[in-house]
Amino acid sequence: MSETVADAPSVEIGRRAAGRAETRMLIDGELVSAASGEQFDNLSPATGSVLGVTSDAGAEDMDRAIGAARRAFDDSDWSTNRGLRQRTLLQLQEAIEAESEDLREELIAEVGCPAMTTQNAQLDWPLADALRYPARLIDEFEWERRLDGGGLFGDRNARTVVKEAVGVVAAITPSNFPIEVILNKLGPALAAGNTVVLKPDPNTPWNATRLGRLIAERTDIPAGVVNVVPTASNEVAGLLGADPRVDMVSFTGSTAVGRHLMRVGADTMKRTFLELGGKSAMIVLDDANPGHVIPGAIGACVHAGQACAANTRMLVHRSLFDEAVANVTMAFAGVPVGDPALPSTLVGPLISAAQKQRVLDAIDGARRDGAEIVVGGGVPDGLADHLRGGHFVAPTVIVGADPKSSIAQDEVFGPVLVLIPFDDDGEAVRIANDSAFG
Template identity: 75%
Template sequence: MSDVVDEQSAPSVALGLRAAEHAETRMLIDGELVAAASGAEFANISPATGRELGVTAAAGAEDMDRAIAAARRAFDESDWLANRALRRRCLEQLQSAIEGDSELLREELIAEVGCPRMTTQNAQLDWPLADALRYPARLIDEFEWERTLDGGGLFGERNVRTVVQAPVGVVAAICPSNFPVEVILNKLGPALAAGNTVVLKPDPNTPWNATRLGRLIAEHTDIPPGVVDVVPTPSNEVAALLSNDPRVDLISFTGSTAVGKHLMRQGADTMKRMFLELGGKSALIALDDADVGAAVRGALGICVHAGQACAANSRMLVHRSLFEPIVAALTIAFETVPVGDPTLPETLVGPVISAAQQARVLEVCERGQRAGARLVTGGGRPEGLSGHLAGGHFLRPTLFITEDSANPLAQEEVFGPVLTVLPFDDDDQAVRMANDSAYGLAGAVVSSSLDRGMAIARRVRSGVFGVNGGMFYGADAPFGGVKNSGVGRQCGVEGFRQYLETRTIAYRAPRKR
């Protein structure tokens, strides 16, 4: 059984009370912080305790319509898309405002996301805060917005063509619950820097970080009314207005593959552009020359934030010569990983986001076992949780082994602290097994030979890949997947281009003498 980091003084409850005291419960529409037109609200539930933290305004169809109209008007009628200096200044103001609220935001994330405190020091908060807005703000000045082509005229006339990069228009940014601030900032930054307007729809499980950003935008920046609208809602029908409305030009979605496919179908009638960052079933490959300790440390990534990361390596492919020692070391590691209260600095595995997700993880594990996977350690809820944590959505770090690549645990995205280990006999088989997936988001390899590791990396079909612990994360590095893992890229120049249209303008000019 995993060591449980239990609570004596109910720190998660105290944190929840503090988060509720400082939370922004209103949405941002057309520059104003407002309640829902109907007055409706919905509960924000703590994943660590199962208790209500507080409430948030629940947008209805009227609110969503008003937000889309405001974003459309701001794009069509204001000088936002043409005024690059204003865009850069506003992003710098927002950066400063978030930094001023960063510690409140950190505590809010731990309370509503259930993420362990240590994760806020990297991808949950500190990493995106460092460059998610700064990088696209810098691109406003550095990007090649226009280029000129000469030639191709008729009747001896000089023909000049100017290729212009222009904003797409109104962007619907639909964000997940697992890394909400990281995803929101990496959507807002390039979308706004490129000159678009944005309707932001946060996940209903984690609305307060987005509504807080709405308040900071309204109170601390010169972002014009309607350029950013923050519209939380628990209603799928209300959210669907974003994909159906012809006034919305682009859907920028991060979440499950099933929902991504549904959005593509919904957006087809209005020919919406799509950026979809979806699920994954990434493989960590330990070659026969891998250091066992390094391989095990890499595999523990599935335990961080209870495995709720699309790029997490939830499969581990191990050369048969190292299979037994690596499984033995993983067993010890999984049984000693600290599980429990996310407020505590030593906790690595906090709760999953909801009771529904907890049930789904257990259901996939059960199907995997019925299909022949062997449970090595973990499974079910951790023992020893008491008091307020007893109602939380916790799961034990869970390790399975199987020889069958078709097993549900080797094919489906579990989105929990569950690792499935499979043996292989040579490098070619490892690559075939890694590519034997409907997904293609991430992956990794451990080898004592960099050349060998790089050769594996170039053969595995994934959008990002790590060799010997290499980190692909950063606002300057494109992130996204192939196959069922999505369409397009987030971050980098490639991610910036996601929010731009290419236009060609031609004119006749006198011949050069």
């Protein structure tokens, strides 16, 4: 009997994830709805349908969260009580592990990431050490160091270097690898004694709100130490960069937003940690085996190319270029695209309709600039009925692009690989480094 839309893998996983989702925020130790009662929809990237809702924080909620984090840092012993920090980080680790399979389905549902990627970077890798490692470092780190030496006038003195927490950290996380980035920000920040206001991407809020519930219900992390504040408002999110009570902003996302946060944070001398975009290049030299380029090339379209570290340019020695193009084209044409809930899928949907359109516009721009779309370039053929409303773009190979053109310079954040020939090693290095991303 044929599968119906109602029992299609992504539809069923989405239904289960919605039934288990936490829709509330965590502010000052309490799970609460937005003061305004506002909510925003959480959409399935695979189907385009509404999975469920999440509380939509307003300015009042964000103010409360920042205030709670400030008080927890200033008025409690969190920043100095290393034993408490270690114990509660391990409690959180245990709580997440107990719900890891629910979290796995939640990732597939709201992120649209292929199930196979949850076995590595999307879930299993960060779950293995993103909290355990910082917890262990609490014992191993040299919090104080004594420096002996003479003074300016021959007297003896002693100096001590003390490592202290920064204070209130605003952690702003992206949609492409949400739980990985959340844990990789949260673990070190808490281990060092900071308090946190976590603002997840509105496209993928449930990972963060689930974490908020686990912190409130399954750990002894004091009230206000972690606050989870989802919002669909850029204006409300921007309060984290401007508020003087926030000591540091840790942001992973687009270069444009990172640049804005640096400007805003400068007014209050805020420390800013930025993990932004990329346009990385792999270089295939003239003594390489052209068949060996395929795994590296396919990496550009894993998780639909939504990875800042993906190698999205392939520079190939001219003597091997035609063969490399043929091999990569064949590989891209055969990459499994479809329902992210299926174990065989390598390329799932892009996160949103807007991102899908941005990728298609970038491909059209390359075509207008004179480049050739060798394979892909549009919506993939043969999508199942339940995926027709999803945000899919076929794995795309582009040749003939000028190395300085937009498609070869700008981060596309989609399953697009640009192949560029070179004549000698020096030229390859120059092309690779000729990028705003370094």
